[in-house]
Amino acid sequence: MKNRPAYAIASVDHALLLATVLQLEGPVTVSEAAERLGVARSTAHRLLGMLCYRDFAVQDDDRRYRAGPVLSAAREASNDAARLRAIAVPHLAELAEAVDETTNLTVLAGRHVRFLASVECQQTLRVTTREGMAFPAHLTSGGLAMLAALPRDDLEARYSDADVVDADDVPSLPALRRQLAIVRDRGFALNDGRTEKGIVAIGRAVNDGAVAVAAVSVSMPSIRFSRDRMAGLSREVARTVAAIERDLRRDAS
Numbered sequence: 480m481k482n483r484p485a486y487a488i489a490s491v492d493h494a495l496l497l498a499t500v501l502q503l504e505g506p507v508t509v510s511e512a513a514e515r516l517g518v519a520r521s522t523a524h525r526l527l528g529m530l531c532y533r534d535f536a537v538q539d540d541d542r543r544y545r546a547g548p549v550l551s552a553a554r555e556a557s558n559d560a561a562r563l564r565a566i567a568v569p570h571l572a573e574l575a576e577a578v579d580e581t582t583n584l585t586v587l588a589g590r591h592v593r594f595l596a597s598v599e600c601q602q603t604l605r606v607t608t609r610e611g612m613a614f615p616a617h618l619t620s621g622g623l624a625m626l627a628a629l630p631r632d633d634l635e636a637r638y639s640d641a642d643v644v645d646a647d648d649v650p651s652l653p654a655l656r657r658q659l660a661i662v663r664d665r666g667f668a669l670n671d672g673r674t675e676k677g678i679v680a681i682g683r684a685v686n687d688g689a690v691a692v693a694a695v696s697v698s699m700p701s702i703r704f705s706r707d708r709m710a711g712l713s714r715e716v717a718r719t720v721a722a723i724e725r726d727l728r729r730d731a732s
Contacts, residue, residue: 490526493516493518493522493526494526494529494530496515496516497512497515497516497523497526497527497530497536498530498535498536498546498550500512500515501530501535501536501544501545501546501547501550502546502550505545506539506543506544506545507543507544508542508543508544509523509524509527509542509544510523512526512527512544527544530544530547531544531547533549533611533612534547534548534549534612534613534614535547535549535550536550547613548588548591548593548613548614548615549593549611549612549613559692560586560595562730563584563586563595563692563693563727564584564595564596566723566726566727566730567584567595567596567685567693567695567723568584568596568598570695570719570722570723570726571583571584571596571597571598571695571719572598573719573722574598574695574697574715574716574718574719575598575599575600576600577715578600578697578712578715579600579601579602580600580602580605580606580697580698580699580703580712581597581598581599581600581605581606581607581608581697581698581699582597582598582600582695582696582697582698582719583596583597583598583609583621583680583682583695583696583697583698584596584597584621584685584693584694584695585619585621585622585625585682585693585694585696586692586693586694587616587622587625587626587691587693587694588613589616589637590615590616590617590637590638590649591613591614591615591616591622592613592614592615592616592619592621592622592625592694593611593612593613594608594609594610594611594612594613595610595693596610597609597610604700604702604703605699605700606678606698606699606700609698614674615649617649617650617655617658618670618673618674619668619670619673619674619680619682619696620667620668620669620670620680620681620682620694620696620698621668621680621682621684621693621694621695621696622668622682622694623658623659623662623668623670623682624662624667624668624682624683624684624691624694624696625684625691625693625694626655626659626662627659627662627663627668627684628684628686628691629691634652634655634656634659635652638650638651638652638655639652665713666683666713666717667681667682667683667713667716667717668681668682668683669681669709670682670696670698671701671704672701677700677701677702678698678699678700678701679698679699679700679701679704680696680697680698680699681696681697681709681712681713681716682694682695682696682697682716683695683696683713683716683717683720684720685720685723685724685727686724687724687727687728687731692727693723695716695719695720695723696716697712697715697716
């Protein structure tokens with residue numbers, strides 16, 4: 480039996496309960512959320528706003544809130560995420576020091592990626608941590624790298640119903656195939672302002688055996704990025720990916 484903590488934080492409790500409702504019971508309006516929690520509508524609205532900010536919720540066109548990509552990713556993400564994160568973080572830290580930019584570890588969940596870890600660089604102007612956030616996979620460098628490594632039938636299963644959809648949400652399968660062919664030719668994926676204006680990222684997939692289980696990326700303000708720098712960054716990311724893959728093999732043996 481669980482006992483309520485002696486120093487319970489009501490706002491945290493309300494946010495967690497609301498996230499659970501969205502995940503298990505479906506969409507709610509602000510009024511329904513307020514009634515469910517027993518709080519004022521203004522309080523419910525602020526809670527939902529924070530859940531949207533952290534991608535635990537999204538607001539539909541009819542102003543109802545539903546479970547966001549983080550909650551969807553939580554259902555689909557590998558149970559081995561903790562092991563993967565523990566192995567990768569020291570290498571992310573080394574990469575961040577080597578390139579003096581922020582580094583990230585992402586995993587694929589359906590059509591989204593979830594950021595398992597971020598290590599910020601020491602520069603004053605830098606990309607801050609994205610840990611815990613989720614983005615559409617086809618917009619991120621790590622997501623594109625992992626999608627490019629998927630078997631054809633797996634990719635089609637994820638995107639075959641995406642033929643006539645807003646491209647910022649879900650791309651058409653033919654357009655995505657063309658994009659992934661470029662990623663495979665390059666050996667890495669580039670995100671130049673697709674998720675956030677003014678931010679560039681380079682990513683490569685991490686394989687555990689024959690399966691792409693994650694991706695490593697380096698993200699930076701676009702003011703510090705140039706095409707001349709791309710090859711060097713790609714090599715450093717590849718070196719980090721190889722080190723993580725080596726440690727995954729050692730851990731499994």
